Amino acid sequence: MTYKVNLKNSDEFVLLDDFSYEWLSSDPYYVALDFLNNLRLHSSGCAVFQKNWRKLTGGYKTETIYLHKLIAEKYLSHQKTSKASLVGAMNGNKLDCRVENLFFHSRSSAGRRRKAQNQSGYIGVYRENKRYRAVISINGKPVHLGMFDTAEEAAAAYQRAQRELLKKKDETPPKS
DSSP states (O other): OOEEEOOOTTSSSEEEEHHHHHHHHHHHHHHHHHHHGGGEEETTSSEEEEEEEEOSSSEEEEEEHHHHHHHHHHHHHGGGSSSSSSSEESSSSBBOOOGEEEEOOOOHHHHHHOOSSSSSSSEEEEEEETTEEEEEEEEEEEEEEEEESSSHHHHHHHHHHHHHHHHHHHOOOOOO
């Protein structure tokens, strides 16, 4: 059975497995926080719980619990490794927190799976006047790959450069 839990600041909802829902609605810590009734939509598109705690030294500390990460660490911790430590959603829906949809993956894998946030619709491709610029980051520095007539051509150049970088990385012997 799947539960739909409404978010406090949005018309959207989170999907939970019955066992995840039962755990979160019966665990004394999460019950005391009223966890399930205080989930919010985060700017990143996932569900979070946030609470401010008063510090003994003055001021406040904000506690943020990402729902997908909490569930993955509870039920999928055997899949977590030093490289695969980020939690992703197989279907791309960050509000689908059913265990069957969650998995651990690496930072590089996350970068390849992410969707472009720019107008071109492609990672590393930017529109300039009536043409498209392809740019890739190497060691934190932008490298210009060229100007192209279409976004698709620029995206193909970016993908070729990315494959070359990965190939070189795989061929490089580890430092001792």
